[in-house]
Amino acid sequence: MGRQFAQVFLNVMTTLLALSFIFPFIWTVSSALKTGYEVVEYPPKILPRVAQWGNFYEAWTTADFGSFFLNSMIVTVSTLVGTLLSSLLAAYGFARFRFPGREIVFLLCLSGMMMPVYVTIIPLFTIFRALRWIDTLKPLILPSFFGSAFAIFLLRQFIMSIPFDLDESALIDGASRLTILLRIITPNCKPALATVAIFTFMSAWNNFLSPLIFLDSQKNFTLPLGLWFLRSYADDPTQPTEHLLMAASVITTVPVLLVFISAQKYFIEGVVMSGIKG
Amino acid sequence: MENAQAFDVTTAARQRPRASRQEIREALQGYAFIAPWAIGFLAFIVGPLLTSLYYSLTRYTLLRPMEWIGLENYGYALLRDSLFWKSIERTLLWTLTTVPLGVLGSFLAALLLDRGVRGTTAWRICFFLPSLTPQVAAVILWVWILQPEVGIVNSLIRMVFETRGPGWLSSPTWALPSLVGINLWTSIGSNRMLIFLAGLQGVPRELYDASEVDGANWWHRTLHVTIPMISPTIFFNLVLGMISSLQVFGVAFVATAGGPAYATYFYALHLYQTAFKSFDMGYGSALAWMLFIAILVMTLVQQWLSGRWVFYSGEVRR
Numbered sequence: 381m382g383r384q385f386a387q388v389f390l391n392v393m394t395t396l397l398a399l400s401f402i403f404p405f406i407w408t409v410s411s412a413l414k415t416g417y418e419v420v421e422y423p424p425k426i427l428p429r430v431a432q433w434g435n436f437y438e439a440w441t442t443a444d445f446g447s448f449f450l451n452s453m454i455v456t457v458s459t460l461v462g463t464l465l466s467s468l469l470a471a472y473g474f475a476r477f478r479f480p481g482r483e484i485v486f487l488l489c490l491s492g493m494m495m496p497v498y499v500t501i502i503p504l505f506t507i508f509r510a511l512r513w514i515d516t517l518k519p520l521i522l523p524s525f526f527g528s529a530f531a532i533f534l535l536r537q538f539i540m541s542i543p544f545d546l547d548e549s550a551l552i553d554g555a556s557r558l559t560i561l562l563r564i565i566t567p568n569c570k571p572a573l574a575t576v577a578i579f580t581f582m583s584a585w586n587n588f589l590s591p592l593i594f595l596d597s598q599k600n601f602t603l604p605l606g607l608w609f610l611r612s613y614a615d616d617p618t619q620p621t622e623h624l625l626m627a628a629s630v631i632t633t634v635p636v637l638l639v640f641i642s643a644q645k646y647f648i649e650g651v652v653m654s655g656i657k658g
Numbered sequence: 659m660e661n662a663q664a665f666d667v668t669t670a671a672r673q674r675p676r677a678s679r680q681e682i683r684e685a686l687q688g689y690a691f692i693a694p695w696a697i698g699f700l701a702f703i704v705g706p707l708l709t710s711l712y713y714s715l716t717r718y719t720l721l722r723p724m725e726w727i728g729l730e731n732y733g734y735a736l737l738r739d740s741l742f743w744k745s746i747e748r749t750l751l752w753t754l755t756t757v758p759l760g761v762l763g764s765f766l767a768a769l770l771l772d773r774g775v776r777g778t779t780a781w782r783i784c785f786f787l788p789s790l791t792p793q794v795a796a797v798i799l800w801v802w803i804l805q806p807e808v809g810i811v812n813s814l815i816r817m818v819f820e821t822r823g824p825g826w827l828s829s830p831t832w833a834l835p836s837l838v839g840i841n842l843w844t845s846i847g848s849n850r851m852l853i854f855l856a857g858l859q860g861v862p863r864e865l866y867d868a869s870e871v872d873g874a875n876w877w878h879r880t881l882h883v884t885i886p887m888i889s890p891t892i893f894f895n896l897v898l899g900m901i902s903s904l905q906v907f908g909v910a911f912v913a914t915a916g917g918p919a920y921a922t923y924f925y926a927l928h929l930y931q932t933a934f935k936s937f938d939m940g941y942g943s944a945l946a947w948m949l950f951i952a953i954l955v956m957t958l959v960q961q962w963l964s965g966r967w968v969f970y971s972g973e974v975r976r
Contacts, residue, residue: 386876387773394770398784401847405787407810408799420808423817470695477688478681489695492703496905496953498926498946500702502933503709506720526698557687586792588908593934604794608912611798622802629795636790644783651849652856 412436412626419623432623439627447599448606449631452585455520455602459584460577462525467576468569470527471535472561476547486536493529497589505593515596520587524580531576534653538572539565575650578643585636603632713943720937731944742945744920745928751834752906752924756841757899761892763846768854769880782855789848797912800840801827827914830921837909837922850895857891858884889968897960901953925949 406426411419412435414428439445474486508519542565550560566573591605601609607628640647689696714732717725735742767785771778788796803810804826812823826836865883874882885892907926910916916923916931929949933942 390770390773394781397767397770398781401788401843402784404799404803404843405791407803411802422808422813424808424810424813466694466698470692473688473691477684477691479685479688482688485692485696489699492699494901494953494957495703495707496901496946496949498905498929499710499950500706502713502939502943502946503706504702505934506709506939507706509720523698523702525694526702527695532695557691582790586794588792588794588912592911604792607792607794607798611801611912622805625798626802629798632795633791636792637787640786640790641783648852651852 408626408629411623412630414623416621416623419626435623435627436631439624439631442624443606443610443628444598444601445603445606445628445631448601448603451517451600452603455517455587456581456584458517458521459524460580462521463528463531463580464573464576466525466527467531467535468561468566468573470532471539472565474532475536475539476544476557476565489529489532493533501589501593508594514594515600517595517600519594520584520590520602524584528580531580534576534650535569535572537653538569542568571646571649574643574646575653578639578647579650581639582636607632710943710946713940714947715944716940718938718940718943720939724940727940731941732948734941735944735948741920741923741928745923745925748834748921748923749904749906749925752838753900753903755838756845756903756906757896759838760842760845761850761895761899763842764848764850764895765854765892767846767851768858769884771851771855772858782852785847785851787847788844791844793844793908794912796844797840797909800836800843801913804836828918830919833914833918833921837913840909840913841906845899850899853895854888854891857888861887893960893964893968897957900956900960904949904953904956 410427413431413433414435415432418425418428470489474482474489504519505514508514513519546564546568547560550564555563586604587602588604588608591602592608595601595605598606598609607625610628611625713724715726715728717727717730771782771785791799804812806812806823806825806828809826811826815821815823824832826832861884865887866879869879869883905926906924907930910922910924910927911930914922916927925945926949929942929945932938932945
């Protein structure tokens with residue numbers, strides 16, 4: 381009897397916790413679908429009287445959301461390509477070749493993950509400024525073409541689990557190392573590549589600090605920066621704009637949710653793998 | 659050459675001269691494959707790291723030529739910059755609340771999900787959604803929820819208690835606790851919870867069965883089996899949580915911009931303000947290096963402390 385009671389209690393706890401996690405989303409979507417005057421009325425209603433789907437269009441056109449979205453897409457897709465290519469090369473190098481200093485260099489690579497961004501971002505700013513790259517998307521994209529420590533770590537672990545016999549028999553058949561990477565390692569690495577892709581997508585899409593520092597003019601903003609801009613500067617006290625702000629938040633969030641839902645399995649595997657080293 | 663012989667007797671002794679040439683070839687190919695990363699590492703991490711150390715010893719404001727001033731920036735921070743100390747106090751308060759509460763919350767959430775209830779995947783997604791939301795969107799959403807006049811929280815307070823709720827983000831007393839709450843919402847169900855879940859699933863079933871035979875209830879099991887067995891995971895999450903909490907920026911920058919009355923003026927905001935608003939790159943770099951050293955020292959201390967309470971199950975066998 382006591383055990384059953386405990387189970388019920390824990391189930392209630394789980395439900396309450398889940399509700400408190402979910403409710404802000406419901407509230408956001410509901411606010412995004414209300415009219416400007418409905419959002420500020422008291423007592424508040426959970427559901428809008430008539431769903432204002434036009435809010436999304438209005439939010440999209442009020443600020444330059446079309447170009448924010450496009451910029452975010454350009455940055456995210458380029459970062460994705462750059463990270464996958466360069467990290468796969470480095471991971472293959474660390475996993476399949478013996479060379480002097482390999483362990484120390486790999487440790488150095490991992491140590492980069494623990495470093496606060498602030499310690500490098502000031503010189504990066506002065507360098508990019510000297511190159512006249514400030515207020516372009518280049519500072520956000522280019523570094524990804526030189527690999528990410530997290531991606532290299534994940535891919536290296538995965539490559540090491542692929543039997544070396546496969547490489548060896550190909551080598552005996554006269555295949556070059558690059559051919560082996562393309563024909564054997566890459567196809568066998570698909571789950572790990574998917575994991576890296578999701579993580580890279582999310583961190584590039586959600587990144588706020590680098591765009592804030594490296595971008596100046598509104599036409600170059602990415603979505604998170606645009607959203608922040610909309611909140612900080614586009615406040616028009618004569619008219620409620622919260623419903624548009626909420627619609628814009630939904631627009632910013634939906635792509636991440638879509639990616640997560642379509643690839644949940646890989647995402648969770650990646651998190652677990654990254655936790656194992658602890 | 660003799661050394662090489664001694665190493666290679668077991669493998670392909672006849673091809674020794676070729677093998678060593680092959681080794682060189684392999685090493686060169688290895689270097690070639692890691693070269694893009696290595697170049698980037700030097701250009702985007704090592705180079706800037708050393709450059710900022712150099713900047714930190716200069717007066718450098720972008721407008722005037724750089725001027726070597728030795729340790730003056732560090733002295734200014736420690737002795738004369740009251741905002742420096744204010745921001746450290748706020749940041750430590752933030753770390754000491756969000757890290758223990760967040761790690762505990764993630765652990766409890768993982769315990770709830772680990773009971774094998776029906777629809778675990780669905781619950782897990784519910785718990786996980788907040789951490790997926792882009793930070794700016796999450797903060798804006800909470801700013802709206804906590805809005806003093808028409809926000810849902812204060813509307814509920816007005817309906818239930820018939821009194822006005824506080825101005826949450828605009829009140830010096832409530833701003834920091836509000837941000838802590840927002841942080842807990844986004845971080846409890848995050849990667850941290852998934853890592854705990856994986857850790858919990860790695861605890862051998864026999865231990866639970868054995869403790870049950872001994873008459874232990876859920877509470878005893880958790881305290882004497884689960885927590886010792888996953889202490890490495892707890893430790894990992896504490897270190898990671900601390901490293902990121904000391905760098906907190908976005909949540910305060912978007913929600914309160916450090917205010918009101920510097921109540922949420924964290925260290926990284928001071929750094930941003932110095933380097934990218936006042937363009938004082940020298941002093942900003944000194945601030946960055948002090949943060950870097952603080953994180954390094956705290957990580958090492960935690961590493962050292964962990965020897966005292968973290969239990970690695972591998973130790974039993976050795």
